[in-house]
Amino acid sequence: MTRVHIPFTFRLLETGNNSFEEVRLAVSSQVKYQMAAFWAVSIRELHMSLWRTWSELREQTRLSVIVDSAHCQQLATNVRCQQPHSETVVALKSPKPPLLLGAPPRLAYPLVVFMIRETETDELLHPDETVILVNVVHLRDPVCPLPTSILAQYLKQASGQLSCLKQLYLATGDPSSSDDGGSTQISGSLSLAEPVACADSTGPLLCTDSVLQDCPGIEQLCVVCHYFPLSRALLPCRHTCICAVCFGKLDRCPMCRAAITSYFCIRSEEYVPPNAIESKVRWRKMEGYTA
Structure with a gap:
């Protein structure tokens, strides 16, 4: 993307x-x-x-x-x-x-x-x-x-190109501080820009007004495992809250419980061990939504 x-x-x-x-x-x-x-x-x-x-x-x-x-x-x-x-x-x-x-x-x-x-x-x-x-x-x-x-x-x-901005809800905070749900906040430094009915558009864009998520030492972790960095934005709810490993085990968003129909990556997933993801991919990536 x-x-x-x-x-x-x-x-x-x-x-x-x-x-x-x-x-x-x-x-x-x-x-x-x-x-x-x-x-x-x-x-x-x-x-x-x-x-x-x-x-x-x-x-x-x-x-x-x-x-x-x-x-x-x-x-x-x-x-x-x-x-x-x-x-x-x-x-x-x-x-x-x-x-x-x-x-x-x-x-x-x-x-x-x-x-x-x-x-x-x-x-x-x-x-x-x-x-x-x-x-x-x-x-x-x-x-x-x-x-x-x-x-x-x-x-x-x-x-x-003209695109409509839609906020992505990025899970942030310290997941190890508590288990009451208050440590994970939803904020929005990322947006999804969807082209407005443009036949020759290059597809959706990932937009940011900062480089926070790419800064060394600032790692936003998956809200499920609290181990791997979050890297996938879920659609249609647009919560950006899980890693590639946990994604393969879920059919609903862990934040809002909405059904997951598709997703796209907001960063590379080189962190994933070769054998960590199930060989059979249950969910289809949106066409053109590759990292």
Whole structure:
């Protein structure tokens, strides 16, 4: 499976997000970038624009903004030439007049935040490089009082490929500290990027915003045997919690008890002794999901 590094992070802060007055975000970047956010963006026009090539999108962001004013209610923020930085809090004041999106199903997303890589005109990027992270946010309102949350995230690569990000739930913590289940936490430094209906796509991508899982001395262990490093992400639940040896003995996820239909590897499995895995493989690897 191809690994792709995402130089951006984006999350919503809980404090204040039950308010109709503002939305608070926490963002970071490892590259120079532009952040542009828009209120009430047309769903149809957003998805159509994301299919454009990176060169077209880059040129548009240099000349104006990535979303045309005819396809949103108003611009929330547009900050250019942002230098790389650690996590910073950004507060967006709710628009005036207030958003009027109507009853579901709606034709517009309440808030869309773009983090766009800034490059020199003649700068060449590897086709797999991440160039845009698109964050679609639902905002709590009187008509649709569901909590403010991230509805979807999309990854745009220099090659033009567009993928939908889905979080992988990585089991972390010290499994030897206790047996009450509290020592294993579910966190997400890994994501699965599934291509959006693209006939010539290269298949799903394994995305990370850090290299924690590859650092020497930091070994995340299988939640079953607590001996071998975890290396397999289970589908469809997306829990990344077991090693290759224990996988052959399970038909359900040890974290959520969901049936395992397929899997993919997030790292090499050279740690496995030659005779440790049953010769008869009971589960099919997803086509193209090889480490």
